Amino acid sequence: MNEKVYQKLSDILKMPVTDANHADRLDQLSAWDSITLLEYIAFVDREFKIAITQQDIEQCKTIGDLVKLAEKS
Amino acid sequence: MSAYLTHINYYLPETILTNQELSNQFDDWTPEKVESKVGIKTRHLAAPDESSVDMAYEAAEKLFTHAPALRDSIDFVLFCTQSPAYVLPSSACVLQDRLKLSTHIGALDFDLGCSGYVYGLALAKGMIASGQAKNILLITAEKYSQYIKPEDRGLRTLFGDGATASIISDQPKGLALSIGDVEFGTDGSGANGLMVEQGGDPHLHMDGPGILLFTLKEVPKMIEALLAKSGESLDSIDQYVFHQANSFILEKLRDKIGIAPEKFVIDVADYGNTVSSTIPIALKNLADQGELGSPQKLMLVGFGVGLSWAACLLQK
Numbered sequence: 001m002n003e004k005v006y007q008k009l010s011d012i013l014k015m016p017v018t019d020a021n022h023a024d025r026l027d028q029l030s031a032w033d034s035i036t037l038l039e040y041i042a043f044v045d046r047e048f049k050i051a052i053t054q055q056d057i058e059q060c061k062t063i064g065d066l067v068k069l070a071e072k073s
Numbered sequence: 074m075s076a077y078l079t080h081i082n083y084y085l086p087e088t089i090l091t092n093q094e095l096s097n098q099f100d101d102w103t104p105e106k107v108e109s110k111v112g113i114k115t116r117h118l119a120a121p122d123e124s125s126v127d128m129a130y131e132a133a134e135k136l137f138t139h140a141p142a143l144r145d146s147i148d149f150v151l152f153c154t155q156s157p158a159y160v161l162p163s164s165a166c167v168l169q170d171r172l173k174l175s176t177h178i179g180a181l182d183f184d185l186g187c188s189g190y191v192y193g194l195a196l197a198k199g200m201i202a203s204g205q206a207k208n209i210l211l212i213t214a215e216k217y218s219q220y221i222k223p224e225d226r227g228l229r230t231l232f233g234d235g236a237t238a239s240i241i242s243d244q245p246k247g248l249a250l251s252i253g254d255v256e257f258g259t260d261g262s263g264a265n266g267l268m269v270e271q272g273g274d275p276h277l278h279m280d281g282p283g284i285l286l287f288t289l290k291e292v293p294k295m296i297e298a299l300l301a302k303s304g305e306s307l308d309s310i311d312q313y314v315f316h317q318a319n320s321f322i323l324e325k326l327r328d329k330i331g332i333a334p335e336k337f338v339i340d341v342a343d344y345g346n347t348v349s350s351t352i353p354i355a356l357k358n359l360a361d362q363g364e365l366g367s368p369q370k371l372m373l374v375g376f377g378v379g380l381s382w383a384a385c386l387l388q389k
Contacts, residue, residue, distance in 0.1 A: 033102070034281065035111065038282065038321065041282045042285060042289060042325055045286055046289075046329075052282060053283065054280050054283060
């Protein structure tokens with residue numbers, strides 16, 4: 001499961017993403033913006049049928065937080 | 074009795090906001106980045122003293138300039154706006170006078186956004202099918218810019234002002250696009266998706282993630298329902314004209330539904346999201362480019378604030 005998530009994050013953040021990046025802060029990543037955010041939300045909805053809300057996203061500060069969102073059940 | 078979409082014209086206000094100007098003010102996105110992310114290059118902004126009725130007037134006058142006999146034939150006005158010039162009276166009544174239409178007509182406003190044009194066509198079709206009207210002037214006119222905070226980079230990037238005027242008639246003249254089956258959808262639980270309060274915060278707020286997920290969930294279902302209802306298939310439709318919100322959501326939808334790119338109209342770069350005007354603007358441009366020849370099966374798909382959605386078929 002995480003494989004798909006890391007692949008998608010690598011794609012949209014334009015950098016290789018693995019579990020070593022969990023502490024990376026989103027606000028330090030040049031590719032993280034309002035559209036990348038929507039890309040990730042659409043991906044998690046399609047792949048895992050999880051609906052991420054505006055509130056969920058506002059609480060995400062790191063790549064690890066984003067990965068955790070895809071694990072919500 | 075059939076109802077036909079026969080004429081369309083549109084008006085865009087003079088002031089243009091470019092990506093460069095946005096970048097000058099908000100330095101996180103370059104003009105190129107804006108364009109590549111949301112597919113918008115410019116959007117038009119109404120002047121401070123220019124109202125939605127003013128814009129509607131201009132759009133309708135453009136339409137009548139090209140077909141003067143239409144003015145006296147109008148027997149009903151449907152005015153779609155969420156930024157009315159007056160709390161009361163109806164903008165449609167004010168417009169009747171400004172356009173010097175007959176006083177022996179009906180006129181009313183209805184309050185919808187991105188789904189508004191399709192709802193307008195459906196209402197017009199009903200009026201004609203029931204013999205209550207023969208030539209309906211359908212207006213879409215929006216000045217969302219008046220609700221957007223100057224510091225709100227996202228909304229200022231996405232939305233543009235403008236107005237359109239269309240005629241729906243019981244006669245197959247002009248574009249002669251017969252209005253076919255319609256599907257509707259409404260979900261008020263998503264009201265916060267796009268909201269301007271009355272008496273509270275006067276600014277437009279958008280829940281991007283909420284709107285995105287709703288759109289990706291409901292729009293494909295609605296299209297499937299409309300195709301089933303009308304006995305059509307995805308492939309039997311020649312062109313799809315969706316509400317032109319931005320290229321990001323349009324491409325997500327196109328991909329999810331499986332519509333071939335050559336059938337899928339994207340015409341948002343020069344206008345941004347003009348709300349209920351996006352579909353008629355795209356249709357008018359198609360007509361001007363000679364892309365609305367016969368035979369033709371079009372699907373119009375509107376979705377957004379409400380949450381509200383609707384789709385219809387046009388055919389000739």
